[in-house]
Amino acid sequence: MRVEVHHRCSDFNTYRAARVKSLFNAEDGTRFDHTADLDIDDGNWKLGVVVGPSGSGKTSIGTRLWGEEHIYTPDGQWPDDAPIVDAIAPGGSFDAVTAALGQVGLGDVPSWLRPYRVLSNGERFRADLARIIAETPDRVVIDEFTSVVDRQIARVGAQAFAKAWRRTPGQAVLLSCHYDILDWLQPDWVYDTAAGSFTRGWVQRRPPITVEVREGGWDLWPLFEPHHYLKAGPMPGARCYVGFIDGEPVVHLGVSTQYVNLGKRGQSIEARACRMVVMPEWQGAGVGMRFLNHVCELQRQGKGRLPGRRMTTVFHTSHPQLCAALRRDPKWRQVSAALHGVHKTRSARSITSTKRKNGLSGFTGDSAGYGGHFRAVQGFRYVGLPKEHNQ
Template identity: 50%
Template sequence: MIIEVKHSCDDFNSYRAARVKSLFNADRAYNWEKTADLLVEGKEWKIGLIVGASDTGKTSIGRRIFDEPVYDLYAGWESDKPVVDCIAPEGDFNTVTGTLSAVGLGDVPAWLRPFRVLSNGEQFRAGLARLVCERPEHAVVDEFTSVIGRQMAKVGAAAFAKTWRKGSGQAVLLSCHHDITEWLQPDWVYNTDEARFYDRDCLRQRPNLTLEIYKVRGTVFPRLFKKHYYLDLPLPVAAEYWIGCINGEPVCHLAVCPLFTARAYRATRLVVLPEWQGIGVGTKFLAEVCRHYLEGNGRCGHKYHTFFHTSHPQLCGALRYSKKWEQTAGKLYGDNKRKWYC
């Protein structure tokens, strides 16, 4: 597929324009041309990446791949509705909430806020969730990850790729940041800096992450993680507290307290910081801490199982799918508050 881009404008002849032309020999500045050879014909692919510095023609090339407008992650949101109501209004509730979590927006209170009040990172992930739910046959996303921090950008790219590949459709992402390439693992890449095309076989593998787990004091939760936890409850009695760190940076938290009347432990206060959501850090961390107690490393050396209660749709689905967990109960609706308190 050869894409030819030709932009032109009026050839201005004002005094300043004429002087610039004479000084810099810029007689044909009113024309701009770019040619890109994308070797994608006859290939099956779902995600492509066009990457390069600013002003190298990424957007112009992206617009001509499908001859469709660029998909705007930040446009079309209603200002008087929460994001959970704006994404696929006629769609399935579990699909919407599951997609929000899958792309890394697992912060439940953010689902209940209008798009306009979300942070840049939350807006980016909400836009990705809407794109995945709408799932057009073709989509081109400009300025992919450009307005968010680099750690969130890498994890967000990996979370989007994992979610997008589960369905149909082709997405071309345009970015000026090369650091997302190995996290995104696209099927092909076009580098506008070098005018070079290469497919997935030329990519480096996604970096491996080492999660280090430490037992900490209960003061760590209110200081680092409480603001990301959607329930406002007192600290559990007689709990032990754990954090997971990647490259020395705390990324997740869990508390485990004894439930010896049921010959078990109870895990609670699972929190994964927003910039690390969407790549499975939380479930692996939870399973590893619970394995620690199952092997008899908890209080009194009891080799007890661990109960974990959650109403988070995506987390429920992940635990049901895992062979390490067994569902023992499920309440799909709330209690009658009047009856509960009588």
């Protein structure tokens, strides 16, 4: 495919225009021409990138590929009086919308409940990508890709979008002035407007992500708490595992222990993991699941919360995308699924009874008790891979 760009404008001869021509020996500013030869006619590709400096013709090339109607723009797409979880694919399924939000790294659940206009630039960037993933157009061109976000969010967001987009049947062309996202995107082809070069396939490997795991107390929880989908404080009797990338804390998990009733075999102890949070700028990079599996494997090998004691680990969550990821992972088994909380009155009576047994008078359960909500809590147990997988 040959794409030709020709722009023309008037030759102005004002005082300032004439002085600029004289100072910089610029005789003619009326013409812009660019011809791009793109070897993409076979259609055997999913993701392409046009990259180059500003003013080098990227937008014009993108417009001429399939027509201006295929260029995505957020203008008019987002209502001011609806949260983004309602605005994305209104006729689609809830699971598909939340899956798209999770796939592009917008896993910060409170942001799902806000209108697009109040989101940060990074959140808007990912919300736009989630909308494109959920609505799955056959062809789409995304201009100024990653231009309005910092480079960390740009790289991780690029990786998350590329992974999610390859699961759709469509073709996407990204227009960007940033070369640092190419290794993270791993596109099927790249056209560089500065060099005028076309590359089919991207052979550079994606940069590795090294996570340093440290065990400690709850001193770093205030950094992560605003991004947790529940209002919950530290777990009683738990220790924390925190993952650091280049010295910055990016992922958090609390681990405690609990007794397990084995029936006639008595009781045993297993680990209980909770309060997992991945910082927004790293959501979508796959850090969370790898970190969770690593910490749970430490417990299984006796190198965790109780040194020398081998334990399985249970983990409960309401996050639909995390639940789906745990079900796909062969190292996990689902053990429970409660679609709503227990009866609140029964819970209140149990609390009252316990208080009285402990000699605490004047306590009534009328205003206490847990449950009655519609939060679908799902439970999973980490069992590790079967022996044949480890050989």
